[in-house]
Amino acid sequence: MSILSVENLGLAIGTKSILKNISFKLHKGRITGLVGESGSGKSLTALAMMQLLPRGSRTTGSIKFDGAELLDANEEAMCALRGDDIGMVFQEPMTALNPLKSIGEQVAEGIRIHSGASEEEVQKRTRAILDRVGLPFEKHPLSRFPHELSGGQRQRVVIAMACAMKPKLLIADEPTTALDVIVQARILDLLKELVEENDMALLLISHDLGVVAELSDDIVIMRKGEMIEQGDAIRVLRQRAHPYTAQLAEASTHQPIKNQNRKIDQHSEPMVKVDNLVCEYPGKRVSLFGKGVPFRAVDNVSWKMQKGEILGLVGESGCGKSTLSRTLLGLMQPAAGQIFFEGQLIGSPDGIQREAIVEFVQAVFQDPYSSFNPRHTAERLVGEPLFLRHAMQRSQKRELVVKALEDVGLAASDLAKYPHEFSGGQRQRLAIARAIVNSPKLIIADEPVSALDVSIRAQILDLIIELRERLGLAWLFVSHDLSVVQTICDNVMIMKAGKIVEKGSVVSVYSKPAHTYTSELIEAAPNLARAIELRMKENAR
Amino acid sequence: MNMPATNPAVEPPISEKSGWDRAIASRSFLFGAAITFLVAAMALISFFWTPFDVTNLVIANRLKSPSVQFLFGTDHFGRDIFSMIMIGARNSIAVALVAVGIGMAIGVPLGAWAAAKRGWVDEILMRTNDVVFAFPSVLSAVMITAIFGPGAINAIIAIGIFNIPVFARLTRGSALSLWSRDYILAARVSGKGATRITVEHILPNILNLLIVQGTIQFSLGILAEAGLSYLGLGAQPPMPSWGRMLSEAQTMIALAPHMAIFPGVAIILTVLGLNLMGDGLRDAFDPKLRGEN
Numbered sequence: 001m002s003i004l005s006v007e008n009l010g011l012a013i014g015t016k017s018i019l020k021n022i023s024f025k026l027h028k029g030r031i032t033g034l035v036g037e038s039g040s041g042k043s044l045t046a047l048a049m050m051q052l053l054p055r056g057s058r059t060t061g062s063i064k065f066d067g068a069e070l071l072d073a074n075e076e077a078m079c080a081l082r083g084d085d086i087g088m089v090f091q092e093p094m095t096a097l098n099p100l101k102s103i104g105e106q107v108a109e110g111i112r113i114h115s116g117a118s119e120e121e122v123q124k125r126t127r128a129i130l131d132r133v134g135l136p137f138e139k140h141p142l143s144r145f146p147h148e149l150s151g152g153q154r155q156r157v158v159i160a161m162a163c164a165m166k167p168k169l170l171i172a173d174e175p176t177t178a179l180d181v182i183v184q185a186r187i188l189d190l191l192k193e194l195v196e197e198n199d200m201a202l203l204l205i206s207h208d209l210g211v212v213a214e215l216s217d218d219i220v221i222m223r224k225g226e227m228i229e230q231g232d233a234i235r236v237l238r239q240r241a242h243p244y245t246a247q248l249a250e251a252s253t254h255q256p257i258k259n260q261n262r263k264i265d266q267h268s269e270p271m272v273k274v275d276n277l278v279c280e281y282p283g284k285r286v287s288l289f290g291k292g293v294p295f296r297a298v299d300n301v302s303w304k305m306q307k308g309e310i311l312g313l314v315g316e317s318g319c320g321k322s323t324l325s326r327t328l329l330g331l332m333q334p335a336a337g338q339i340f341f342e343g344q345l346i347g348s349p350d351g352i353q354r355e356a357i358v359e360f361v362q363a364v365f366q367d368p369y370s371s372f373n374p375r376h377t378a379e380r381l382v383g384e385p386l387f388l389r390h391a392m393q394r395s396q397k398r399e400l401v402v403k404a405l406e407d408v409g410l411a412a413s414d415l416a417k418y419p420h421e422f423s424g425g426q427r428q429r430l431a432i433a434r435a436i437v438n439s440p441k442l443i444i445a446d447e448p449v450s451a452l453d454v455s456i457r458a459q460i461l462d463l464i465i466e467l468r469e470r471l472g473l474a475w476l477f478v479s480h481d482l483s484v485v486q487t488i489c490d491n492v493m494i495m496k497a498g499k500i501v502e503k504g505s506v507v508s509v510y511s512k513p514a515h516t517y518t519s520e521l522i523e524a525a526p527n528l529a530r531a532i533e534l535r536m537k538e539n540a541r
Numbered sequence: 542m543n544m545p546a547t548n549p550a551v552e553p554p555i556s557e558k559s560g561w562d563r564a565i566a567s568r569s570f571l572f573g574a575a576i577t578f579l580v581a582a583m584a585l586i587s588f589f590w591t592p593f594d595v596t597n598l599v600i601a602n603r604l605k606s607p608s609v610q611f612l613f614g615t616d617h618f619g620r621d622i623f624s625m626i627m628i629g630a631r632n633s634i635a636v637a638l639v640a641v642g643i644g645m646a647i648g649v650p651l652g653a654w655a656a657a658k659r660g661w662v663d664e665i666l667m668r669t670n671d672v673v674f675a676f677p678s679v680l681s682a683v684m685i686t687a688i689f690g691p692g693a694i695n696a697i698i699a700i701g702i703f704n705i706p707v708f709a710r711l712t713r714g715s716a717l718s719l720w721s722r723d724y725i726l727a728a729r730v731s732g733k734g735a736t737r738i739t740v741e742h743i744l745p746n747i748l749n750l751l752i753v754q755g756t757i758q759f760s761l762g763i764l765a766e767a768g769l770s771y772l773g774l775g776a777q778p779p780m781p782s783w784g785r786m787l788s789e790a791q792t793m794i795a796l797a798p799h800m801a802i803f804p805g806v807a808i809i810l811t812v813l814g815l816n817l818m819g820d821g822l823r824d825a826f827d828p829k830l831r832g833e834n
Contacts, residue, residue, distance in 0.1 A: 361730075362730060363727065384733075
C-alpha cells in the first residue's frame, strides 16, 4: 500500500526549472532507492516532501502523504508531520546534531513535542529508542554530548531522533556517505531492520549504486531534474534498459584497462623504501611544563614500492593513512625510522630533504573544490611546483604547464581560466596536472575520487592508469574505498590503528584475506555486482 | 582528509559577481562612501583655501550666529567655525588614517606569523594581544600622552597601538582557517615556505576582510582622536581639532550652542559615513550573506 505518492512534481527556484515531471510511489515496509549524480535534484525532491524547500521555490504537481496533499499544507500542518509521521536522516551527523545539547535531550525533544506524554514516559521512550539503534543506556547514558561519540554513533542518534515517533516514512539523504565502510554497513543494516520492524517506508537517497542495490526494493533514477527510470531495484539494475542506467552501472563497476604484460620487478632496488617509520603528534599537556604522552599515529611501519607501481593504502578514518602520506610528502618529521627515495635518505628524525622530496613526489587531494586558490589562474596553479626551479625561464615553465594540461586531457586554452570556470571532474584533472608538471616519480593521491560522481570517477581512474603506462608514474593511492582500490591498484596495504596489518598483491589480498580486519573490510564494502548476485539468490529462495 | 567530502551538489557555487560589484550595488555603501568623500574633499580643500583665516582672531566677530557670511557662525575668538571644521577634518583624518596604518602594518604580520607558526609563538603573541586588549583604550591613550606629552603624533601612536590587536586577531583567525585548505597543502608540497605561502595565498584571500575592518577602525580612530583632543591630549592649539572645539564650546553652550552643534555633527556624520561604508563592504564580502540581495 502506498504511503506517499509523488505525481508530476515540478519545481522551479526563481526562474530556473529544477525538477520536471517526477512521479513515484513509496510503499509501507519497502525501501526505495533514489539515485542520481550531483545536480540530479534528488535532495530537492526529498526537501519538497518535507516542504523544506529554499525560499523562492515554486512547486507544481502533487505529493500525497497518507491521502493528504502536502504541497498545499500550511507550515503548522507540516510541523505536526515532520518528526512524527515523516522522519529525516541527513548526511553529516555532526551538523545534524546540536553540539550544546545532550543526546538524550535531542531525542526526547521530538517525543515530547509530538506525543505529549508525561516526562517519565518521554524519558522511558528515549531510552528505548536509543537502545534500539544500538546505543544501550548502560554504555551511553542520555547525558552524553555529540562530541563524545564517533561518527557512526552520532548517525545512530540522528536515526533515533528520526524514528522516535515510529514514522510512516523515513527519508535518509546520503545517510552513510560520511562514514567508514564498516560503520556504513552496520548503519545500513540498522535502517533495514527498522523498516521491517515498524513497517515504514524508507526513501534512501544515494549516489552509490552498490549501497542502493544492497538495500532497496524499488529504485528511482534521476538525472538533471528528470526521472530516467524506475521500478524493481534488482530488475532495473540488471536489465539496464535505459542508456543512462547502463552508463551509471558501468561507471560504478568500471575497470580501467591495464597493460597486462606490465611486470613490476619486485626484486630490484625499490624506488621508495620506508623503514620502521613512526609518526607522532604531541599529546595534551599534563601541566604547564609537563609534556603529555604523544599520540602515535603511525606505528613502526615498513614497506617498499617499485617504479610504476600503483600501491593502495586502505584503512578507515583515523587509522594513520593521511599522516603516513604527509610524512612522505615531507610535511611532517618522522619520530623514528627512515624514508629512502631511490636509495637516498630523504626523511628521518634528523631532518627532511625538502627540495629532493618536491622533485620526487607530488600530491593530489580529495576535494577538487578546496584544492585551488580561487584567485589564481590555471597557469599559476599548475605551475606552482616549478617555483623551486629559479633558473627556468617563464616561457619554459609555461611550456611544461601546457604539456601537463594536455597530458590530463585539458588544453592550452585553459591557461588563463580560474578554478570556478572548471567542472568538478576538470578540477581533479587540473589537480593531477599540477602534480605531474615537474615530472615527479611518485604521486600520492589522498582519496582522489571519493568526492566525484561515478561517471567522472571512472574517467579519473582511467587517467591515473594512463599516466602510469605513459609516463611510468608510481601512485600511492590512499582510500577508504576497497572496490576502487581493487580496480586500480597492483598491490595493497591495509592499515589499522597506525599499523599495517596486511600487504600483498590486490588479487591475493582480495581472494584470500589473511587478517580478519581485511575480510571485514571487503565484506562491508558496497559492491554492485555482488549485491545483485546476492539479492537474486535471496529472491530465488 | 579521511572523510569523503560533502556531496559536491551541496557546495555553494562560487559567485562570479565580485564583492566590489555587490558593494557598489548596495545603498548603504554608496551613502557612506558619499559622506566620506565629502569629508575628505573638505580636508583636501582646506590645504589651499578656507573661507577665513583661522589663525586671525577678530574679537569684533566673536560668537556670531550662523549667517550667510559665517556659515556655521564664529567662536569666542571670532574665528569662522566652518573654516575650523574644514581644517579639523584634516587633522581627524590624518590621525585616524595613520593609526589604522600602524595597526595594520604591525597587526597583520603578527597575526599571519602566529597563524603560520602556531605553538608557543602563537601563544605568546596572542596572549600579549589579550593584555593590550584588556586595557581600556582611552585610559591607556591618556597614559601614553601623559608620559610623552600631548600632541597629534602621540595621539596617533596611542590610537595606533590599540589597533594592533584588532588586526592581529582578525588576521590570525581568518588565516588559520585558510591554512587547513588543500591548496595551502599543495603549495607546501611544492616546497613553498610559510612566508611565501602567506604572501601568495593567505593575504590576498583575507584582503577584503582587512579592508572592511580598516574602515570600521578608521571611524573608531576618528572618535578616539576627538575624545583625546577633547581632553586636551590631541592636536595642540592653534591647530583646530573637532574634539577641542567641542571642549571649548562647553562653557559657551548656553550662549552660543552652534559652537558645539557643528563640530558634533561633523564627528557624527563622518563616523556614520565610515560605518555605513564598512557595513556595506562587510555585507558585500560576507559569503554567508551572498545571494540574499
